[in-house]
């Protein structure tokens with residue numbers, strides 16, 4: 412049996428901080444809620460969401476620092492100690508992933524209230540969590556509802572919207588890697604999930620000029636792509652349609668660089684290189700990233716070229732079970748340097 416779980420409600424619009432109450436009421440989520448936010452997203456929207464809920468629910472709040480197992484455990488302790496019925500995550504990808512995994516482990520629902528359009532974990536069923544050293548992709552359940560308030564998301568610096576484009580455009584190479592794993596290793600492949608994922612990538616390429624404006628329409632375009640990409644992952648039952656070698660490269664950078672860039676920014680640059688390795692039209696990908704103002708090289712990422720080369724050579728070791736264009740042996744230093752130089756990344 413292949414189980415596909417999807418959000419029950421997706422709200423996209425303006426001034427939705429109060430709408431949370433109606434959604435929770437409609438979905439009969441229960442009386443005790445724990446609001447998760449980061450130190451910044453508390454000020455951006457978390458406090459207001461909390462205040463709106465207080466009228467009708469018993470509300471607890473928790474400030475989450477990062478997407479780690481430690482933070483998931485801390486959340487689980489609060490859920491158990493306070494008899495929490497549901498969670499709401501107000502924040503970026505890290506906060507949403509902590510809520511996703513903690514709610515899954517506790518067997519309670521959670522609402523995703525994104526404050527940025529920088530990643531496609533907004534509606535997906537898998538959580539990317541750091542354990543010991545590396546990021547692992549853990550199966551969980553998708554949010555019961557997604558509440559995307561365009562006004563809130565627009566408060567984020569433009570850089571985050573461009574990063575969202577990087578995370579979506581990476582679907583082009585992720586799907587190629589998935590197909591490769593299907594053909595070479597007999598891995599399960601869903602044509603439907605792959606098509607949905609590719610559609611999101613094609614839409615951002617087509618709408619790059621609108622996205623560049625950084626207005627509300629731009630936010631809507633990117634958010635829809637991110638949600639569709641998350642749904643594609645839920646249909647696939649894994650992050651395969653949206654995470655291939657370009658994501659392994661980004662996870663490797665997170666491990667080795669003193670100051671990583673945003674997830675979507677690193678994935679976008681990774682896509683240029685892995686598209687080159689796949690023999691895809693990498694220049695079109697680079698042009699789109701340039702058009703939307705996302706980084707396309709080491710300098711713009713603020714990362715030393717030496718880390719780029721190292722990340723490319725160790726990426727295949729991060730999730731060895733995830734077969735990609737990097738193969739089992741990975742890239743040699745020479746091949747990594749050549750690919751990065753040809754594509755203008757270093």
Ligand SMILES: NC(=O)C1=CN([C@@H]2O[C@H](COP(=O)(O)OP(=O)(O)OC[C@H]3O[C@@H](n4cnc5c(N)ncnc54)[C@H](OP(=O)(O)O)[C@@H]3O)[C@@H](O)[C@H]2O)C=CC1
Nearest residue numbers: 449450451452503504505526529530531532535537539567
């Ligand atoms: N599960 C999945 O399917 C997926 C998961 N991911 C994961 O998501 C994470 C990346 O998410 P991303 O959102 O890029 O990064 P983070 O969630 O790490 O957030 C980065 C920073 O942005 C801040 N921030 C959030 N919203 C705003 C805003 N409106 N204005 C200003 N600053 C803001 C955060 O504040 P604060 O300090 O308050 O948190 C934080 O300091 C990675 O861990 C990645 O692995 C990515 C794609 C898919």
Ligand SMILES: O=C(CO)COP(=O)(O)O
Nearest residue numbers: 531539548650653654658
């Ligand atoms: O970031 C993702 C898709 O954009 C999924 O994350 P993983 O690489 O952790 O599976």
Ligand SMILES: [Zn+2]
Nearest residue numbers: 531578658678
């Ligand atoms: Zn991603």
